[in-house]
Structures are given as structure tokens and as C-alpha cells.
Amino acid sequence: MYSLLKKMINRKQQAPTPFIEKSSKEDITLKKQCITDKLNKTVDIFSHIYSVGKNNDVIFRKFHVQALKKDAALLFINTITDTDHIEEYILKSIQQYSGTSQKVEDIVTTPGIKKVQVIEDVIIEINKGNAALFIDGESVAYILSVSNFQGRGIEKAENEVVVKGPKEAFNEKANTNISLIRKKIKTESLVVESVTVSKRSKNEVYILYLKDIVNEELLSDVKERLCMSDVDSIQNLSMLEQRIEDSTKSLFPTILYTERPDRASSFLEDGYIVLLMDNSPASLVLPATFWSFFHTSEDHYLRFLYGNFTRALRLLAMFITLLISALYIAITNYHAEMLPPDLLLAISSTREIVAFPAVVEVFLMEFAFELIKEAGLRVPSPIGPTIGIVGALILGQAAVQANLVSPIVVIVVALGGLTSFAIGDLALNFAVRLSRFFLIISASLFGLYGLTAMFSIGLFYLVSLRSFGVPYLAPMTPKYTSGKDTLFRRLIFHEMFRPGYLKPQDMKKAGEVSDGKKQG
Amino acid sequence: MERSKGKIATREFIAIVILTIGAKMTDDTPAILYEKFSNAAWMAIIIIGIFSVIPIWLLINVFNTYKEKNLIEIVLYLLGKPFGYFVLFCLLVIGSVAITIDSSIYTDIVGTMYFTETPTIVLYAILMATCAFGAKRGLEQIGSFAWSILLWIKLSLFLALLLTFFQGKLDFIFPLFGRGVDEIMHGGISNLSICADFLFLTLIVPFAVNHAEFKKAIWISLCIVTVELAIALIAFVALFDYEPVKMLNYPFHEAIRYIRLEFLPNIEALFFPFWLLALFIRFSFYLYLIALLFGGLFKIKDFEYLIPSLATLFVLLGVIPENPTFSIFHFRDPFLKIVTPVFLLLPCLLWVMSKIKGDIKV
Numbered sequence: 001m002y003s004l005l006k007k008m009i010n011r012k013q014q015a016p017t018p019f020i021e022k023s024s025k026e027d028i029t030l031k032k033q034c035i036t037d038k039l040n041k042t043v044d045i046f047s048h049i050y051s052v053g054k055n056n057d058v059i060f061r062k063f064h065v066q067a068l069k070k071d072a073a074l075l076f077i078n079t080i081t082d083t084d085h086i087e088e089y090i091l092k093s094i095q096q097y098s099g100t101s102q103k104v105e106d107i108v109t110t111p112g113i114k115k116v117q118v119i120e121d122v123i124i125e126i127n128k129g130n131a132a133l134f135i136d137g138e139s140v141a142y143i144l145s146v147s148n149f150q151g152r153g154i155e156k157a158e159n160e161v162v163v164k165g166p167k168e169a170f171n172e173k174a175n176t177n178i179s180l181i182r183k184k185i186k187t188e189s190l191v192v193e194s195v196t197v198s199k200r201s202k203n204e205v206y207i208l209y210l211k212d213i214v215n216e217e218l219l220s221d222v223k224e225r226l227c228m229s230d231v232d233s234i235q236n237l238s239m240l241e242q243r244i245e246d247s248t249k250s251l252f253p254t255i256l257y258t259e260r261p262d263r264a265s266s267f268l269e270d271g272y273i274v275l276l277m278d279n280s281p282a283s284l285v286l287p288a289t290f291w292s293f294f295h296t297s298e299d300h301y302l303r304f305l306y307g308n309f310t311r312a313l314r315l316l317a318m319f320i321t322l323l324i325s326a327l328y329i330a331i332t333n334y335h336a337e338m339l340p341p342d343l344l345l346a347i348s349s350t351r352e353i354v355a356f357p358a359v360v361e362v363f364l365m366e367f368a369f370e371l372i373k374e375a376g377l378r379v380p381s382p383i384g385p386t387i388g389i390v391g392a393l394i395l396g397q398a399a400v401q402a403n404l405v406s407p408i409v410v411i412v413v414a415l416g417g418l419t420s421f422a423i424g425d426l427a428l429n430f431a432v433r434l435s436r437f438f439l440i441i442s443a444s445l446f447g448l449y450g451l452t453a454m455f456s457i458g459l460f461y462l463v464s465l466r467s468f469g470v471p472y473l474a475p476m477t478p479k480y481t482s483g484k485d486t487l488f489r490r491l492i493f494h495e496m497f498r499p500g501y502l503k504p505q506d507m508k509k510a511g512e513v514s515d516g517k518k519q520g
Numbered sequence: 521m522e523r524s525k526g527k528i529a530t531r532e533f534i535a536i537v538i539l540t541i542g543a544k545m546t547d548d549t550p551a552i553l554y555e556k557f558s559n560a561a562w563m564a565i566i567i568i569g570i571f572s573v574i575p576i577w578l579l580i581n582v583f584n585t586y587k588e589k590n591l592i593e594i595v596l597y598l599l600g601k602p603f604g605y606f607v608l609f610c611l612l613v614i615g616s617v618a619i620t621i622d623s624s625i626y627t628d629i630v631g632t633m634y635f636t637e638t639p640t641i642v643l644y645a646i647l648m649a650t651c652a653f654g655a656k657r658g659l660e661q662i663g664s665f666a667w668s669i670l671l672w673i674k675l676s677l678f679l680a681l682l683l684t685f686f687q688g689k690l691d692f693i694f695p696l697f698g699r700g701v702d703e704i705m706h707g708g709i710s711n712l713s714i715c716a717d718f719l720f721l722t723l724i725v726p727f728a729v730n731h732a733e734f735k736k737a738i739w740i741s742l743c744i745v746t747v748e749l750a751i752a753l754i755a756f757v758a759l760f761d762y763e764p765v766k767m768l769n770y771p772f773h774e775a776i777r778y779i780r781l782e783f784l785p786n787i788e789a790l791f792f793p794f795w796l797l798a799l800f801i802r803f804s805f806y807l808y809l810i811a812l813l814f815g816g817l818f819k820i821k822d823f824e825y826l827i828p829s830l831a832t833l834f835v836l837l838g839v840i841p842e843n844p845t846f847s848i849f850h851f852r853d854p855f856l857k858i859v860t861p862v863f864l865l866l867p868c869l870l871w872v873m874s875k876i877k878g879d880i881k882v
Contacts, residue, residue, distance in 0.1 A: 331789070334635075335634075335789040335792075337786045337789075338784070338786050338787070338788075338789040338790070340783055340784060340785065341785075446635070446638070446642075446646065447634075447635070448634075448789060448792055448793050448796075449630060449634065449635060449643070449646065449792075449796065450646065451793070452792075452793045452796040452797060452800075453646050453647075453649075453650040453796070453800070455793075455797075456650050456654065456665075456796075456797060456800045457650055457653050457654075459665055459668065459669070460653060460654040460657050460661060460665055460804075461657075463657070463661045463664035463665050463668065464657040464658070464661045471664070473664060473668060476667075476668065477531075477532060477663070477664040477667040477668050478528070478529055478532065478660065478663075478664060479529055479531060
């Protein structure tokens with residue numbers, strides 16, 4: 001028996017076969033070379049690299065430049081370039097040039113132009129949607145900026161909806177997103193650095209920060225983590241987030257993902273760092289604390305009392321989502337004496353005809369609710385309303401009538417599910433929904449004792465989390481000088497400091513205003 | 521951006537102390553006090569608080585002289601190698617016995633008052649596993665945890681005491697001096713060890729943000745804890761009267777069973793989770809302290825790794841007494857008496873040695 005087991009294990013170990021890979025050494029050495037002054041040779045090299053002919057959208061346009069009396073060739077990918085621009089600013093202006101200058105910069109009228117010598121660099125620019133102009137007898141390529149990637153326009157924020165406040169959201173073009181942020185922060189100290197994070201797809205990440213506020217150490221830490229990844233492609237910010245976050249297996253998120261430019265800008269102004277990328281209709285804000293997930297931008301747009309009222313509601317909702325099912329199980333199974341006798345009798349009379357123990361009931365309903373949520377998200381919109389009917393009628397009413405679950409469990413689970421929507425941030429929402437199951441299990445095993453023990457473990461875990469060195473519950477604990485914007489926010493006049501845990505270069509963001517003065 | 525250094529600030533420190541020492545009112549400490557002082561127990565605790573000032577003041581003075589040193593280093597420096605190690609070893613034994621007795625009592629409370637059918641070892645294991653998890657995270661985390669739940673625990677306690685006062689009779693605290701002033705003074709001093717935890721607290725001096733803060737934190741928490749315990753002791757007498765209260769092993773838990781809140785007749789489950797949270801803080805912190813002392817004594821640098829095995833050891837030791845409700849009660853009283861001289865004499869000894877060495881200038 002033992003030897004049989006051993007054999008099986010050994011067989012598994014023999015399994016891996018070497019990958020059959022083709023060496024790309026030749027291509028790499030080719031790309032490292034410089035451009036020669038022979039136009040024909042250059043054209044051949046680039047035709048080979050881009051498989052011109054086979055590759056449908058790569059255009060190699062050859063023509064004669066009258067002003068220089070030389071042959072020239074223009075290389076671009078027409079699906080990611082603005083062909084009108086090419087016609088207007090390059091081809092037309094070259095043909096119609098009547099001046100005496102021999103310089104290409106004077107002949108071509110595109111706004112951006114630069115010279116590049118290495119083949120690899122030319123390729124990078126062409127892949128970004130620019131056009132490369134080669135001229136016979138010159139061992140450089142002129143890179144003309146004519147890129148034009150297709151994408152959608154600026155639309156309303158869909159996931160972080162606010163009633164009062166700006167409505168526009170980021171879209172998939174990094175340039176548009178940067179422009180949206182620059183619209184809100186009109187200062188020269190806003191720096192947009194770019195880093196290439198992947199090797200094959202050359203995905204670029206834009207690091208945004210205010211250079212006279214951001215902490216240098218934090219900035220270099222972020223850059224270091226961005227450069228660490230050795231990978232062919234990082235498509236978007238969601239993928240990047242998982243590569244740079246502190247603990248990848250953590251239940252709670254440590255980097256904020258927001259689609260609202262106003263939110264990103266207000267974080268920037270506080271000394272945070274914002275990451276943008278093409279193909280991501282959002283930004284990453286780091287470091288992030290628990291509070292950045294708990295807050296929404298509307299908390300500050302609403303007046304002091306209204307904003308704090310929504311905060312209180314959200315806090316309550318979070319605790320209800322987290323605890324209600326677990327509490328129901330703990331109280332009905334272990335601490336029944338706690339309930340008023342009438343309520344206890346009411347519960348037990350509805351439970352009389354149900355076949356399952358309370359734990360199974362709750363799990364059944366929780367599972368059903370999660371299914372409705374997930375299915376409702378994925379369902380094609382024409383059949384969307386069906387989900388509601390199925391969810392409400394079949395899983396709610398019919399399950400009760402069939403004596404599968406008791407009505408009070410439906411109420412408990414529905415309340416828990418409903419309140420979970422009050423937590424706007426997707427990542428925190430997931431964290432709360434998942435931790436709920438741990439609490440339910442512990443409550444079903446040891447009542448309130450198990451529930452509290454699990455809650456303590458969770459809280460211990462929460463306070464030991466770090467996001468780029470910042471404690472997760474800062475500035476509540478440990479304490480830092482800050483705007484004291486944690487569970488509740490203060491009057492807007494009293495939010496005078498930037499968060500101290502970021503160690504910004506400039507702590508104070510507002511002068512002191514006494515209450516009497518501002519009321520005039 | 522702040523790289524955390526494992527240091528704790530004043531408010532986290534106060535939170536830890538209030539919760540760990542304040543939790544004493546919920547175990548059998550009141551029972552011990554009532555037995556000796558009848559209805560004047562609350563006065564006794566104030567006397568104890570006042571007399572504790574002396575050893576604590578001496579300790580703080582010594583620590584002020586040797587900044588950047590913790591209890592272990594100071595003891596070794598002042599008392600010399602062999603004797604210093606002996607004293608530290610005694611402290612470790614006292615600490616270990618204390619944590620074993622205490623955890624055993626608390627498990628007994630959970631077992632007898634709330635979970636009568638669950639095996640003790642399971643309750644014990646859950647308690648210690650949770651605390652070991654917390655302690656292993658480090659002091660800073662214990663502090664943050666304590667601070668983030670302090671308000672809620674105190675609110676629930678306040679509600680419990682308020683209801684107790686409303687439903688009790690304040691007349692029961694008379695005669696004011698119980699069995700007489702002499703009894704209170706004498707008994708108070710011999711039970712000084714109720715505040716002996718402060719001696720162990722000095723182990724974490726190097727982790728405090730700065731010395732002035734630490735000093736402030738110690739005094740503030742001593743005041744709060746003394747007042748809180750005194751109020752609780754008055755409340756229990758007011759609810760039960762002095763004869764019945766002597767018979768109760770865990771007056772706090774009896775009290776929260778006794779009181780009612782309008783339409784809710786049994787509200788003990790309302791206070792139970794908050795009490796548990798305080799409990800988890802208390803034993804996480806004690807585990808951390810013991811591990812710290814153990815690590816210091818045996819020169820183990822990464823003492824955090826000791827915590828799980830220490831926790832297991834305490835569980836195994838703690839389940840030995842078969843009927844903790846009675847056996848521990850009778851064991852604890854002499855233990856408090858033995859610890860009292862240590863708590864009184866060690867600070868004096870340290871202070872005098874330091875004076876002899878000429879480091880303290882008055």
C-alpha cells in the first residue's frame with residue numbers, strides 16, 4: 001500500500017517536461033542596432049519587424065521630398081494614428097513646402113517632433129501611435145506625434161454615484177484622466193511621471209503627485225515596487241494593484257481604486273500618490289487606510305450634519321451586514337433567554353415546521369442571496385428584471401411556504417444583504433461580506449463567545465495591516481496629526497492638517513478660522 | 521509616511537492599563553475584598569490605590585534615571601548578575617502563576633455563567649488561542665486594539681453600573697467604615713498586590729513613545745482604575761447588600777443577570793461580548809509581557825515566537841484544578857498576600873540600590 005502511494009507520488013514528480021521555446025536572440029540584437037543612412041535597408045528592417053504586407057494596418061508610405069531632393073518613407077499604424085493629421089501636417093506640408101530650409105523640423109508642421117536613433121526606440125514610439133519619418137542619407141528617425149487611440153468619451157461615474165457633486169468619471173484614456181485631474185489642480189507642482197512596467201506590452205503607468213507635498217521616501221518606495229515586476233504584460237490598474245499591494249492574500253484591500261477624478265484630486269492634495277494607466281477607467285490611490293474605503297466623496301460635499309448622518313448610517317450598515325446573521329444564530333441557539341418571551345415564542349412557532357437547524361437555514365439563505373447578487377451582476381440587461389422576480393418570489397416567499405426556511409431568517413438575511421449595499425467601495429464590500437461567513441461559523445460553534453473571539457481576531461488582524469508602511473486604522477490608532485476625518489468628519493474649517501501618517505512636506509492645508517469670524 | 525516602530529503612545533497605553541487592571545472588577549477580586557472588608561470594600565480599594573503610589577513613584581523614579589533601559593536591564597544592573605537573575609526568575613514565576621490563575625478564573629466564569637455545557641478545555645483553548653494570536657501581532661497592535669474598543673467597553677460598563685445603581689439601594693453602603701478603620705488600613709496594605717500589575721507594566725517602558733508621557737499615563741490610569749473599581753464595589757453592595765455579596769464569587773456577572781432593561785428581562789448577553797473583548801485584551805497583553813520577560817531572562821531575541829507555546833502551557837496548567845470556582849478562590853488569596861511584599865519591596869530595593877550607586881539625585 002505504502003509503496004503504491006510512493007510510486008504515485010513519484011510519477012507525479014516526473015511529469016514536468018521542458019517548454020519548447022524559440023530563441024528571440026536574433027530579434028533582440030536587431031532591435032538594439034542603430035538606424036543606417038540607407039533608406040532601403042531601413043525600410044527592409046522595419047518591414048521585417050512589422051511584417052508589412054501581412055500586417056493589415058501597418059502602413060509604409062514612400063515618397064519624394066522635393067525640398068530636400070531626397071527619398072523618404074513614413075511608417076505608422078493607421079488604426080492608432082490620426083490619418084487626417086498625417087495628411088494635413090506631414091504629407092501636405094512636405095509636398096507644398098516652398099521655403100529654403102533644409103531642416104525637417106521646419107518642413108513638417110506637427111506639434112511634436114523628436115529624433116531617435118536606435119531601432120528599439122523607434123518601435124516603442126510607433127507602437128504608441130506615433131509616425132516615424134525616415135529620410136535617405138540620414139541615420140535618424142523623426143518621430144512625429146500623431147497618435148489617436150480610440151476610446152469612449154467622458155461619462156458619468158457609475159459605481160461611485162453622488163447626488164451633490166461632480167459627475168464626471170475617468171475613462172480608459174490616461175491622457176483624458178490626467179487632463180481631468182489637471183482641471184482640478186491647477187498648479188505647476190503637480191508632476192506626472194511615467195514608468196514602463198511590462199516588458200512585451202510596454203504598459204505605462206503614470207505616477208501623479210504634488211512635488212512640494214508628497215513624502216520622498218513614499219514616492220521612491222512606490223517607484224521601486226512598480227519597477228519590480230518582471231512580466232510581459234500588465235493590462236490595467238486592477239492587475240497592477242495585485243502586483244504592488246502589501247499583502248496579496250489579505251482579506252482587506254490596501255490600495256484604493258476610485259473612478260472619480262474629484263476624489264483622486266483631493267487625495268493628491270493631501271499628499272497621497274495616484275497611479276493612472278491606459279485601459280483603466282479609474283485611478284489607484286496609495287497608501288490607503290481603512291477610512292479611505294469607508295468614506296465617499298459625498299460625505300464632504302454634503303453639509304456637516306448631513307454628511308455625518310450618512311457616515312453614521314454607513315457604520316451601522318456595516319455592523320449589521322457583518323453581525324446580524326451571526327447574532328441571530330448565536331442568540332437563538334445559545335442565549336435564547338436574552339430575547340423577550342413573546343418574541344422568542346414567535347420565533348419558535350415559525351421555526352416549528354422548518355426541518356433544518358437555524359445554522360443551515362441561514363447558510364441556505366445567505367448562499368441564495370449571494371447567488372442572486374452575483375447572477376444579477378452578470379445577467380444581460382434585457383433579462384435583468386427576471387432575476388428580481390426569481391429572487392424575491394421564489395427564494396423568499398416560496399421558500400418560506402415550502403417550509404425550507406422560516407420567515408425571520410428571510411428578514412435577517414435580507415436585511416444583512418440590503419445593508420451591505422450601503423458600503424460603496426467594492427473591495428471593502430467584499431471584505432465585509434466574506435468576513436461575515438467567518439463570524440457566522442464561529443457563532444454557530446460557540447455562540448457569542450465564538451463570535452466575539454472571531455471578531456477580536458479580525459480586529460487584531462485589521463490593526464496589524466499596513467499599506468505602504470501606514471497603519472490601517474491611522475489616524476484613529478495609532479494617533480497622528482490629521483484632519484481627524486475618521487468615523488465622522490469635522491467641520492470643514494477644522495480640517496486644517498494633511499494626514500500626518502503620510503509625513504507630507506507641508507502639514508498645514510488651511511489657516512485657522514474662528515467660528516465667529518466665518519459667520520461674519 | 522510613517523514606518524511604525526512598535527512604539528505605543530499615551531492613549532493606547534492608558535487604554536491597555538484601564539482594560540487589563542479594570543477587568544479585575546469583573547472577576548473574583550471583589551469577592552476577596554468583600555470577604556475582608558464587608559461593605560467598606562470600596563474604601564479599601566481606594567486605600568490600596570493610594571498606597572500603591574509609593575512603590576509606583578519609586579519605580580518611576582528609578583526608570584527616569586535609566587532611560588532607554590527596561591525592567592530586566594535595570595534589575596540586572598542594580599542587583600548584580602546572580603541575584604538579579606533570581607529576582608527576575610521570581611517575577612517570571614509570579615507572572616506565570618498569576619496568568620494561570622486569572623485565565624483559569626475567567627474560563628470558569630465563562631463556563632459556569634454562560635456556557636455550562638461546553639467543556640472547560642475548549643473554552644480555555646479558544647481564549648488562549650485568540651489571545652496568543654493577538655499577542656503575537658505585537659504590543660502596538662494590542663494598544664491599537666485596546667484603544668479602538670475602549671469607548672464601547674466603557675459605555676457598556678457605564679450602562680451596567682447605572683442600571684445597578686438604579687435598581688439597588690444606596691443605603692446599603694452604611695456603616696461607612698464596615699468593620700472599622702484599622703481593618704481597612706491594615707487589610708488594604710496587605711492586599712496591595714491588586715495593583716502589582718503596575719510592576720509588570722514597567723517591562724514595556726522602552727516601548728513607550730517617551731518617558732514623560734509614560735509617567736503621565738501611569739498616573740492617569742492608576743486614578744481611573746481606582747475610581748472605577750471603587751464605584752463598581754459600591755454598586756454591587758448597593759444591589760446585593762453586604763452579606764449576600766460575600767457569597768457571590770463573581771458579583772459583576774451576578775449583577776448583570778440581576779438587572780433588567782425595560783422590556784428586556786435578561787440583558788447579560790448584552791454586556792458579555794464587551795466583557796469578552798476586555799478579557800482578550802487583558803490576556804493578550806499578559807501573554808506578551810510574560811513572553812517579553814521570558815525572552816529577556818533567557819536571552820531570546822525573537823520572543824514573539826514563544827507566545828503560542830507559552831499559551832499552550834498556561835492552558836495545560838490552568839485546567840489542572842478540577843473545580844476552579846472554589847479551589848482557585850482559596851489559592852488566590854494567599855497568593856495575593858505573598859506577592860504584596862514583592863510589589864512593595866522590589867521598587868524600594870531598586871530605588872535604594874540606585875541611590876547607593878549614586879545615580880539618583882534627590
